[in-house]
Amino acid sequence: MQLQLKTWQLVEDYLKAKTGIIIPIGSTEQHGPTTRRCSDGRTDDGWHDPSKIDRKHAK
Numbered sequence: 001m002q003l004q005l006k007t008w009q010l011v012e013d014y015l016k017a018k019t020g021i022i023i024p025i026g027s028t029e030q031h032g033p034t035t036r037r038c039s040d041g042r043t044d045d046g047w048h049d050p051s052k053i054d055r056k057h058a059k
Contacts, residue, residue, distance in 0.1 A: 003011055003023075015021065 006014075
């Protein structure tokens, strides 16, 4: 579930049926001028995509 796209009522109902929630937070590392932004949070496995996390762990 992408919380930013839902009403508080839908989030409340969702949390009544689930035991937890993942709220992604980030960190910023200093990599110098040659590394692109978001290099710490971007991977090819899609772990940063909330919709994939929700589908993977939903029961």
